[in-house]
Amino acid sequence: MTAAVRPPPEARDEALSWRSRLQDLWQTLGLVWRASPRHSLIYALTTLLGSALPAANLYVGKLLLDEIAQAAQGRVTYQALLALLGVQVALGVLGSLLSTVGTASQQLLGDSLQHSVSRRILDKSSELSVEAFENAETYDRLQQAYREVGSRPLGVATQLVGLAGAAVTLASVGALMARLGFWVLPLVILASVPGVIVSNRFGVEGYRMLRRQTHDARVQNYLGSLLTSDTLVKEVRLFGFEPYLLRRWREYYLGFRVQLEALVRRRAGWGFLAALSSALLIALASALILRRAAAGEISVGDFSVFVLGIAQVQNTVSGLLNGVSGIYQNLLYMRNLFSFLELPTRDLDAGEPWSGPIETIEFRAVGFRYPLTDRDVLRGVSFTVRRGEALALVGENGAGKTTLVKLLTMLFEPSSGTILLNGQDAARFSPRSVQREMSIIFQDFGQYQMSARENVALAEVTRLDDRPGVQGAVDRAGAAFVDDLPGGLEAPLGRLFTGGRQLSGGQWQRLALARLYFRRASVLVFDEPTAALDARAESETIQALREETRDRITLLISHRFSTVRLADTIVVLEGGVIVESGSHAELIAQRGKYAALYDLQAKGYLAEPPAPVSRPRVQDEP
Numbered sequence: 001m002t003a004a005v006r007p008p009p010e011a012r013d014e015a016l017s018w019r020s021r022l023q024d025l026w027q028t029l030g031l032v033w034r035a036s037p038r039h040s041l042i043y044a045l046t047t048l049l050g051s052a053l054p055a056a057n058l059y060v061g062k063l064l065l066d067e068i069a070q071a072a073q074g075r076v077t078y079q080a081l082l083a084l085l086g087v088q089v090a091l092g093v094l095g096s097l098l099s100t101v102g103t104a105s106q107q108l109l110g111d112s113l114q115h116s117v118s119r120r121i122l123d124k125s126s127e128l129s130v131e132a133f134e135n136a137e138t139y140d141r142l143q144q145a146y147r148e149v150g151s152r153p154l155g156v157a158t159q160l161v162g163l164a165g166a167a168v169t170l171a172s173v174g175a176l177m178a179r180l181g182f183w184v185l186p187l188v189i190l191a192s193v194p195g196v197i198v199s200n201r202f203g204v205e206g207y208r209m210l211r212r213q214t215h216d217a218r219v220q221n222y223l224g225s226l227l228t229s230d231t232l233v234k235e236v237r238l239f240g241f242e243p244y245l246l247r248r249w250r251e252y253y254l255g256f257r258v259q260l261e262a263l264v265r266r267r268a269g270w271g272f273l274a275a276l277s278s279a280l281l282i283a284l285a286s287a288l289i290l291r292r293a294a295a296g297e298i299s300v301g302d303f304s305v306f307v308l309g310i311a312q313v314q315n316t317v318s319g320l321l322n323g324v325s326g327i328y329q330n331l332l333y334m335r336n337l338f339s340f341l342e343l344p345t346r347d348l349d350a351g352e353p354w355s356g357p358i359e360t361i362e363f364r365a366v367g368f369r370y371p372l373t374d375r376d377v378l379r380g381v382s383f384t385v386r387r388g389e390a391l392a393l394v395g396e397n398g399a400g401k402t403t404l405v406k407l408l409t410m411l412f413e414p415s416s417g418t419i420l421l422n423g424q425d426a427a428r429f430s431p432r433s434v435q436r437e438m439s440i441i442f443q444d445f446g447q448y449q450m451s452a453r454e455n456v457a458l459a460e461v462t463r464l465d466d467r468p469g470v471q472g473a474v475d476r477a478g479a480a481f482v483d484d485l486p487g488g489l490e491a492p493l494g495r496l497f498t499g500g501r502q503l504s505g506g507q508w509q510r511l512a513l514a515r516l517y518f519r520r521a522s523v524l525v526f527d528e529p530t531a532a533l534d535a536r537a538e539s540e541t542i543q544a545l546r547e548e549t550r551d552r553i554t555l556l557i558s559h560r561f562s563t564v565r566l567a568d569t570i571v572v573l574e575g576g577v578i579v580e581s582g583s584h585a586e587l588i589a590q591r592g593k594y595a596a597l598y599d600l601q602a603k604g605y606l607a608e609p610p611a612p613v614s615r616p617r618v619q620d621e622p
């Protein structure tokens with residue numbers, strides 16, 4: 001199998017048809033409506049009602065001006081003028097009311113929407129397979145999706161309502177203006193078009209630019225995060241590679257900057273040309289209407305409709321066209337969100353439910369290849385381990401030990417071969433139900449910035465309040481230091497939040513061990529369980545491990561042979577293939593790979609330390 005060749009995400013999304021865009025539009029509106037039907041409705045109604053007000057205002061203004069002109073000839077009463085003023089004031093008050101209610105509902109709708117879309121992203125993230133997280137593209141999509149949550153869906157909805165509103169305004173104001181001559185409205189509308197075309201075109205280009213930069217932006221963020229990370233600050237300071245990180249960070253910025261400058265320059269040039277052509281068209285329309293005014297064909301009120309209407313129509317037309325292009329652009333961004341939400345998930349509950357303890361695990365010619373790679377990291381791996389037995393996996397870095405554990409714990413599915421549980425194909429069973437029978441401490445175990453109790457009980461959240469259970473697991477893991485923390489089990493841990501107590505690497509590892517013990521499982525997996533422990537802790541842990549694992553299946557990965565030798569069976573992996581297996585004594589007798597690695601480590605303890613390369617100089621030496 002070769003790695004699948006995929007077109008870049010940009011090319012895939014650009015290729016989408018108008019039909020797909022409409023589907024995305026529909027889906028976006030669905031998101032908005034579901035986030036808050038009440039606020040969606042109020043927002044739409046207030047905006048549409050408000051859109052009819054400009055024409056009403058223009059018309060009342062025209063009547064008022066015409067009446068004033070008549071008043072000069074003594075044909076209009078003060079009361080009649082006051083009545084028109086009253087209507088104008090009422091329209092103003094109504095406008096303010098609609099806009100206040102509309103803005104408030106938009107704000108609340110935006111908040112609900114942000115919450116509900118974030119929730120969907122988090123739901124989706126929690127359904128994605130562990131495999132998906134091994135893939136950089138997933139992170140790109142996740143980042144893009146998150147970036148758009150705040151503004152895009154609301155943007156689409158408000159622009160769509162805005163479009164409808166603009167249509168109402170244009171139709172009503174246009175009807176008033178059309179009375180001044182059939183050419184007025186087309187000319188004024190035409191004057192708005194160039195600006196909109198420019199803004200639309202460069203909006204799309206801006207989107208494409210950001211899209212192309214996503215991966216590099218992620219690298220740049222990562223470089224920045226290395227300089228602001230609490231866990232890495234020691235190493236960064238000591239090795240002093242801040243300038244290197246800053247330089248690389250800045251190089252990315254400069255690359256983005258060059259692209260941005262080119263875009264801004266072209267946009268400014270085209271923008272100016274658009275403004276110029278618009279001004280010329282308006283000048284032409286004005287000249288034509290002044291000719292009618294000079295001929296006495298239109299009233300003062302009519303002229304006011306033209307003058308005030310120009311701005312109104314221009315705003316409305318550019319609002320209309322920008323609305324269309326804005327919706328188009330926002331939909332491009334929404335595609336990022338949707339394509340993240342459409343990523344295939346692995347249903348961890350699919351399959352027959354597993355129940356009861358796991359008595360045997362058998363790997364039959366199991367192979368595995370990471371997605372989008374072209375190399376098998378495990379090939380033809382076969383072994384069996386039974387209840388009460390401990391199996392140790394040994395091998396040099398990168399041999400495939402952790403990958404094997406991910407397969408065994410059903411986090412990954414084998415690319416070839418079969419895993420049998422109690423003699424039945426594991427693929428038949430729902431991963432989640434099988435995983436309930438397994439507990440694990442990973443090499444890169446979690447350090448949760450929560451209380452000590454939560455750190456342990458997360459292994460079985462239904463027993464979060466089982467304090468005696470947590471205490472028991474803490475004791476079994478030798479994590480007695482928890483009792484001395486202020487607040488004991490309830491002590492907040494980690495330095496991320498105020499009041500948290502930071503633990504040492506070994507203490508965190510003991511808590512992770514407690515977490516492993518807390519889950520009542522028939523398979524225990526220890527991936528480097530003693531790496532961060534001191535010698536006494538390691539020996540205690542191994543002692544406890546022997547007792548804990550008596551009636552369970554134990555899988556152990558360790559580079560420490562003092563731990564490994566306790567296993568009933570030791571499997572030696574090399575380049576993803578099992579090269580030896582047997583008990584410690586058998587493998588030593590074979591004098592193969594295991595014996596060589598063992599001797600190498602044993603020698604490190606037994607041999608005389610090598611003579612120092614140069615003797616330290618003593619002050620008073622001659």
Ligand SMILES: Nc1ncnc2c1ncn2[C@@H]1O[C@H](COP(=O)(O)OP(=O)(O)OP(=O)(O)O)[C@@H](O)[C@H]1O
Nearest residue numbers: 134370373377395396397398399400401402403404
């Ligand atoms: N997400 C991944 N994508 C592609 N290849 C990977 C991925 N994770 C691990 N590998 C590769 O798979 C091989 C086996 O890795 P694995 O982590 O299983 O080794 P290991 O024996 O546990 O090593 P160590 O002793 O260093 O923990 C390595 O060559 C590694 O480069």
